[in-house]
Amino acid sequence: MLHPVLPAFLRAIGRVTVIGACLNGPPVAVNCNLYSSKDDVWLSGLPNAAALGDGTYFFAVLVPGGQLDPNDGGTANLSDDPGGDAYSNRTFSISNGVITYAGSHGFSDNKVRMFPYDDTTNPGGVYILAVCQAPGPVLPSACKYDAFKVQSGATSASDLIVTKDAAGSYDTSYSWTIGKNVDKTRVEQIGGSATFNYTVTVVCTVNAGAATNLTVASGDNYYAYSCDLSATPQGQLDNTATATWPEQAVDPVGALTAGSSNFIFSDIAFAQSLIDNCVNVTDSYAGALGTVCAGDANPTTFSYSRVIAVPAYDCVAYDNTAMFTTNTTGTTGSASAQVTVCGPAKTGALTIGFWQNKNGQGIITGGSKAGTVCNSGTWLRQYAPFQDLSATATCAQVGTYVTTVIKAANCSGSTCNAMLKPQMLATALNVYFSSAAGGNAIKPPRPIGAVKIDLTKICKMIDGSGGVSSCPGSYENTSAAFGGATALTVQQMLTFAASQSNVGGTVWYGQVKATQVLAKDAFDAVNNQVAFRAP
16 A cells, blocks of 8 residues: 655745744744845744755745746746846755855855845735755755745735645565475485485565645644555656635735635655565574575575484484564564484394394294294294295294205395295294294384385395494385385285295295395395385
8 A cells, every 4th residue: 555645734844944024923033924025035044954954955936826846947936037046056055954055145144045036926925935955957846845925014815825745655565485495305324424405495575635624824834634545656646735715804914805726746756665675584404594685586595405414223303494584574484394314224123144043043942832833933834935834843843944944045046035035034033023922032122013114225235244234235126026015014025025925935926036136135124124114
């Protein structure tokens, strides 16, 4: 909404002072408006200096009525006629209330004489004093105006003289949005650190009367009003103030004839107020990112990187929030991005090497049984590859079975069944002995069968040197070995792989070695605790 403030005055300058032989006040008066002679009128330094402010100005005496033109050659200008008195000769400066003047007009005691100027054509002997910002020429709207009379022996009231000022203003409001992005939201790797590259983007959008029945007292009368416009004017905007009055008796000077008077204030200037045109942008990690203002690149993007150490196991999430605060109203907005850094899943699973050594064998042979039948053997037989184990096997026989399968591990021929089977067997033992049924014998952080594994990133070649498993090589997507699934629990992995095998695991995945290798690598990653937990 635009708010042009248009203060209408019967005498607009108010604080531009005329001093001289005053007929309606003391002999020397401030803001007198009736003088006995044209050369009695002076422009003083105070109090008008506070109203005008420091600067350089010129004055002109004008005929009242209509649209006033203070410039040299203007039809209403009375000051430029006598002897070719150019505006430059009527130019003065104000600094801290002190007038400086070097022209030919009278100058004394911080006052400049207005004379010489031509006689007014106004029947009431009224003149308008205009004070304008130098240099000229200027628009009438750049001036302030004051009315005064030079008259003696008045027997009737003079017409009202109208002058006015007008100043326009409008608000331009800006609204902002903020966004935050990161080049990746999840990293899965073993050891080292991960680097995330963030961008913070801020975007700016632009939101873009009359007075009646007044009683006019003798002397100067001031009336202020404002009006709202629906839009900023596209061309010149003029504003006219008109006073009308009926015939009436006016003491002590006599009668006032009915009439009207107007003043046109042309080409109103509109001052713009910017609201929330700038924002300060900060980030919870990077701190202050900078200030963005309307007129800058839109959108404006800030970029920074953050290096995060990879945890030894499992995942850690990190939040980053960017925020802006506007410069005028303090409005705020924010946007966040979360990244997750994952080490391998800490499952507590154990390798094929463990299950064939004395510790693993001790767990198997010491397991629970039903009569003489080992419960772990019964549990293993639910999967086709292990149904070559006797249904009545004792726990000692189950231990022997496990050792035999593991020792036969081989992937060098046309198939990889002999390596897939021991890896899957070790995973099955990990699931059983991490459950309540298996007595939680290996004491993992949680039951391994319920851990969901990311099948899209499986270590292709595990390095177990030094007693710590790592993945110095590349990763592979093993989804093809598990029906295209991108993630499964360990229990689901066992179930699906078993469905692709005959009894005993001699025919597996249609004897496609590449698929067998994918399945083998997935179980191997679980057993070595280098598989990643799925989101």
